[in-house]
Amino acid sequence: MRRSSSPQDSSLPEEWPSSALGQAFSQILHRFTSQESLRDKERNAALRDLSALMEGTDCDRLFEGSGTSLRGMPEMLGQVVKVLGKYAAPPKEQEGKSAGYSEVAEKAAAVGLLFLNLLRKVEAAKNLVYPAWKTSLRHLAGPVYIFAITHSLEQPWTSPRSQDVAGDVLALLLQVTECSSVAGFLHGENEDEKGRFIVIMELLKPDLNKESWKNNPATKHVFSQTLQQVTRPWLNQHLERVLPPSLLISDDYQTENKILGVHCLHHIVLNVAVLLCLLDLFPVLEKALHWKGDAARPRTRCDETLQLILTHMEPEHRLLLRRTYARNLPAFVRRLGILSVRHLKRLERVIIGYLEVYDGPEEEARLQILETLKLLMQYTWPRVPCRLVVLLKALLKLICDVARDPSLTPEPVKSALLEAATECLILLDHCSQGQVKGLLAKISQSCEDSKVLNCIRKVQQASEGAPYDGT
Structure with a gap:
C-alpha cells in the first residue's frame, strides 16, 4: 500500500483508534485532506489504496468496538465516508459553466x-452479530445517503454508469437499515421509530446558507429530493429546518432556482400549513357554535372550505393538483359526517369525474376518491338509492377499465x-336494499373477464344474508 511521507502521519490524534488498521485509515484520510495532496x-x-484496504479487511477487524477509545473505528469510517x-x-x-463535471462521474462511480x-460488510457484520455495526451505521448512513442522492439524479455531473452505481448504493443502504422506502429511511418506518431526516438536514446545513448554497450545485437538489419524501404529519416538526432553505432558493435570480424553490415551498404548504391543518383548527374556531334541535344546523367554516375545494376540483385537469385535492377530500367528509349531504350533488359530480381519469402508476387520486365515496355512502345512505344507476355505472366502468x-x-x-371499487359496490347494494345484486346477476351471465367476475362474485357473496341496517 502506498503511504504518505508527511510527518503528521506519525503523530495521529489520540482519539482515533490506535490499532494498525486505525492508523492505516488515518494515514489515507490525511492524504485526502492535507494541503500537500490536493492534486487529483x-x-x-x-x-x-483505500479500496484495497477495505477489500482486504474482515468484518471483525473493521467494526471493532469503540469502547477502548474516545472514537474508535465507527467514527473513523464515518469521517472517511x-x-x-x-x-x-x-x-x-x-x-x-460546468467546468470539471466530466471527471466527477468517474470519481463517483469509483467511490x-x-x-x-x-x-x-456492515450487512455481514449485522448477520454475524458484531455489536459495533449499529454504531458504524449511525455514522455512515447520512453521508452515504447524500452521496447516493447526489449521483443518482440525471444531472450534468452524472453519467449512466455513476447513476447506476449510486442507485445501487441507495438500494443497499435501505436494505442494511431495514427500511422499505426512502421516506421510511427519513422519517422512520413507524411512529415509534426515529428517522434520519434531522441527521441529513444537519449534514446539509453548512451548505444551505446564503454564502455557501451555490458552492456545490448538487446540494439544492439533494435538499429538494429529501424534502419531497417527508410529508404530513412528519414535516410539521421540521418547519424551521426546511423553510429558510426553500425561501433562499426561491429568491434567486436564476429561473431554474426560482422554480425549484417554489416547488419546495409548495410541498411545505401542502404538508404543513393548509387543508388538513385547517381541519384541526375548525373545532377551536367554532367553539361558540351550538346546534339547537329546533333549527337547521348552521353552516360552518368546514362547509365553506369544502365548497371551495369542490369548486376548484371540478374543472382541474392537472394530475398533481387532482391528487392533492383528492388526498384531502376523505378527511372533510369524515369531519362533516352526515352534514356531507349538503354537498352531495357536487361531490357526486367530482367523484364520477375523477373515477374516469387514469392517474398514473400509483393511482392515488382514484384510490382517494373511492375512499371518499365509501365514506359518503356510509354517512348519507338514505340519499344513495336515487343515485344508484349513475354510481353503479361509474364503478363498473372503473372495474372494467x-x-x-x-x-x-x-x-x-x-x-x-x-x-376499493368492490367495497363501494357492496355498500351501494346495502343502501339500495339489494338492487345492485340483482343488476349484477344479469351482467355476470355475459361477462367473460375473470377479474370483473371476481368483483361481482364478492358483491353477491357479501350481500347474501346481510341486510343493510343503516350503520
Whole structure:
C-alpha cells in the first residue's frame, strides 16, 4: 500500500483508534485532506489504496468496538465516508459553466463501488452479530445517503454508469437499515421509530446558507429530493429546518432556482400549513357554535372550505393538483359526517369525474376518491338509492377499465383499485336494499373477464344474508 511521507502521519490524534488498521485509515484520510495532496493524481491513488484496504479487511477487524477509545473505528469510517463524498462532489459552477463535471462521474462511480463494499460488510457484520455495526451505521448512513442522492439524479455531473452505481448504493443502504422506502429511511418506518431526516438536514446545513448554497450545485437538489419524501404529519416538526432553505432558493435570480424553490415551498404548504391543518383548527374556531334541535344546523367554516375545494376540483385537469385535492377530500367528509349531504350533488359530480381519469402508476387520486365515496355512502345512505344507476355505472366502468388496463400500473395498485371499487359496490347494494345484486346477476351471465367476475362474485357473496341496517 502506498503511504504518505508527511510527518503528521506519525503523530495521529489520540482519539482515533490506535490499532494498525486505525492508523492505516488515518494515514489515507490525511492524504485526502492535507494541503500537500490536493492534486487529483494523489487523491486517486489514495482512493485505490483505500479500496484495497477495505477489500482486504474482515468484518471483525473493521467494526471493532469503540469502547477502548474516545472514537474508535465507527467514527473513523464515518469521517472517511464524508471525505469521499466531498471528493466525488461536483465543483462550484463558474459563470454558468460546468467546468470539471466530466471527471466527477468517474470519481463517483469509483467511490460508489467502495461504498457498496462497505455496506456489504456492515450487512455481514449485522448477520454475524458484531455489536459495533449499529454504531458504524449511525455514522455512515447520512453521508452515504447524500452521496447516493447526489449521483443518482440525471444531472450534468452524472453519467449512466455513476447513476447506476449510486442507485445501487441507495438500494443497499435501505436494505442494511431495514427500511422499505426512502421516506421510511427519513422519517422512520413507524411512529415509534426515529428517522434520519434531522441527521441529513444537519449534514446539509453548512451548505444551505446564503454564502455557501451555490458552492456545490448538487446540494439544492439533494435538499429538494429529501424534502419531497417527508410529508404530513412528519414535516410539521421540521418547519424551521426546511423553510429558510426553500425561501433562499426561491429568491434567486436564476429561473431554474426560482422554480425549484417554489416547488419546495409548495410541498411545505401542502404538508404543513393548509387543508388538513385547517381541519384541526375548525373545532377551536367554532367553539361558540351550538346546534339547537329546533333549527337547521348552521353552516360552518368546514362547509365553506369544502365548497371551495369542490369548486376548484371540478374543472382541474392537472394530475398533481387532482391528487392533492383528492388526498384531502376523505378527511372533510369524515369531519362533516352526515352534514356531507349538503354537498352531495357536487361531490357526486367530482367523484364520477375523477373515477374516469387514469392517474398514473400509483393511482392515488382514484384510490382517494373511492375512499371518499365509501365514506359518503356510509354517512348519507338514505340519499344513495336515487343515485344508484349513475354510481353503479361509474364503478363498473372503473372495474372494467382497471381489469383491462394494458399500462405499466403495478399489479398491487390494480388490486387495491378493484378491492376499493368492490367495497363501494357492496355498500351501494346495502343502501339500495339489494338492487345492485340483482343488476349484477344479469351482467355476470355475459361477462367473460375473470377479474370483473371476481368483483361481482364478492358483491353477491357479501350481500347474501346481510341486510343493510343503516350503520
